Amino acid sequence: MIMEVLIASSTEEICELLEQDSSRQLLAGGTDFMVEVNYRHRSPSSVITIDQVPELQNWHHDGDSVVVGSCVTYREIERGPLATLVPALAQAARTVGSPQIRNAGTIGGNIGTASPAGDMIPVLSALGAVISLRSSEGKREVSLEDLIVGVKQTSLRRGEFIESVRVPVLDSPQEFLKVGSRSAMVISVTSLAFITYPKTRSVGIGLGAVNPIPTRAKEAEVFIADFLDWETMQVDPSGIDHFKDLVSAASSPIDDHRSVAAYRRKSIGILAQRALTRVFTEGVL
Amino acid sequence: MPNDEQPHLNVNGKRLTIQKSWFGESLLFTLRERLGLYGSKNACEQGECGSCSIMLDETLVCACLVLTGSATGRDIKTIESLAPEGSLSTIQQAFIDTGAIQCGFCTPGLLITIKDFLDENTDPTELEIREAISGNLCRCTGYGRIVEAVRIASKTHDESQGAS
Numbered sequence: 001m002i003m004e005v006l007i008a009s010s011t012e013e014i015c016e017l018l019e020q021d022s023s024r025q026l027l028a029g030g031t032d033f034m035v036e037v038n039y040r041h042r043s044p045s046s047v048i049t050i051d052q053v054p055e056l057q058n059w060h061h062d063g064d065s066v067v068v069g070s071c072v073t074y075r076e077i078e079r080g081p082l083a084t085l086v087p088a089l090a091q092a093a094r095t096v097g098s099p100q101i102r103n104a105g106t107i108g109g110n111i112g113t114a115s116p117a118g119d120m121i122p123v124l125s126a127l128g129a130v131i132s133l134r135s136s137e138g139k140r141e142v143s144l145e146d147l148i149v150g151v152k153q154t155s156l157r158r159g160e161f162i163e164s165v166r167v168p169v170l171d172s173p174q175e176f177l178k179v180g181s182r183s184a185m186v187i188s189v190t191s192l193a194f195i196t197y198p199k200t201r202s203v204g205i206g207l208g209a210v211n212p213i214p215t216r217a218k219e220a221e222v223f224i225a226d227f228l229d230w231e232t233m234q235v236d237p238s239g240i241d242h243f244k245d246l247v248s249a250a251s252s253p254i255d256d257h258r259s260v261a262a263y264r265r266k267s268i269g270i271l272a273q274r275a276l277t278r279v280f281t282e283g284v285l
Numbered sequence: 286m287p288n289d290e291q292p293h294l295n296v297n298g299k300r301l302t303i304q305k306s307w308f309g310e311s312l313l314f315t316l317r318e319r320l321g322l323y324g325s326k327n328a329c330e331q332g333e334c335g336s337c338s339i340m341l342d343e344t345l346v347c348a349c350l351v352l353t354g355s356a357t358g359r360d361i362k363t364i365e366s367l368a369p370e371g372s373l374s375t376i377q378q379a380f381i382d383t384g385a386i387q388c389g390f391c392t393p394g395l396l397i398t399i400k401d402f403l404d405e406n407t408d409p410t411e412l413e414i415r416e417a418i419s420g421n422l423c424r425c426t427g428y429g430r431i432v433e434a435v436r437i438a439s440k441t442h443d444e445s446q447g448a449s
Contacts, residue, residue, distance in 0.1 A: 027352060030355070038331065051355075099417060
């Protein structure tokens with residue numbers, strides 16, 4: 001079967017092409033989609049490539065946030081100004097695949113693919129990212145939690161695509177940690193993002209690869225707040241064990257070819273502890 | 286692209302006519318099986334091994350993860366452009382000198398990757414070299430001699446040579 005490939009050059013053009021036929025497949029970096037094509041799991045009759053659209057390839061400051069176009073690559077996120085502005089996102093981007101993959105793969109593709117193991121997901125979740133969606137009907141903004149509704153399932157409407165992602169610039173410690181079988185070229189067994197919010201004296205903890213949908217360890221976030229000293233950046237060690245347990249309890253992992261649920265549940269707690277003690281030194285308050 | 290125009294790919298500075306029926310293939314398949322450019326190797330077809338590494342608009346990517354129809358009008362450089370026919374680039378020579386080649390299957394992908402890396406980083410550390418080649422699997426050498434080859438090539442590498 002012949003595949004029609006339409007190369008979009010503007011967001012308006014994407015809207016029009018989707019309005020003509022909303023069943024058209026959107027293609028960003030291709031690092032997930034092409035594997036399915038190569039293995040004959042998918043062969044859509046019409047594809048719109050969107051990764052050459054300038055508006056989607058760029059990012060900009062907007063007040064206390066940065067707005068990152070959906071086709072900004074991991075490579076762009078892992079280095080340069082974005083790495084300073086949103087360090088946890090950069091750390092996560094740096095763990096994705098290889099240089100080849102990071103040159104092609106995009107943040108919007110990671111969100112749209114909606115894999116539980118997507119490395120942008122826990123960071124965006126912990127940062128409270130807002131996703132801008134666009135269609136010929138107009139624009140709307142949703143939270144990541146409202147967009148990713150199941151394993152590889154999104155709430156995108158017909159004719160709608162991911163235009164950009166808004167995340168806060170916080171200028172305070174952030175961590176991203178990941179467990180995998182090697183330190184490159186690996187899909188997460190578990191991953192975790194740890195974001196500090198000094199203004200509200202709170203932390204955000206996003207869990208990766210342990211739940212079908214984006215998940216924050218809310219109880220652990222609330223619990224650990226009482227054990228933190230924001231002046232000295234210390235954590236009371238007496239709170240750490242229960243904190244770990246609460247993070248593990250917020251996970252609902254599965255057994256699969258990459259790992260087993262029990263290991264994932266345990267390791268996500270350890271990642272949380274590690275991130276916590278990287279940011280806050282242990283000391284009795 | 287207007288519908289009536291014959292589609293083409295820009296490969297190694299040449300304009301090669303292609304068929305619309307190839308649009309749904311991977312660029313790797315088109316390069317190898319349609320255009321006879323066998324230098325880019327096909328192994329995993331999932332971006333895991335780096336054997337099919339090419340430059341697309343001066344960016345290092347896996348050709349197996351590029352849809353042919355999305356590559357029309359873009360600048361493609363393959364291993365075939367690394368050195369003029371009958372000569373070797375400094376990276377190729379360093380591979381030979383250090384014994385960084387055994388079966389040779391991963392070599393084209395590694396050469397393209399290292400060329401791209403050395404164009405940006407002229408004095409790399411061993412860790413940087415290892416990170417740069419982390420997407421290129423070699424099952425023969427254990428990487429030691431490849432890393433050594435990159436180190437040697439970094440001393441003599443000339444950006445103006447070959448691909449990109």
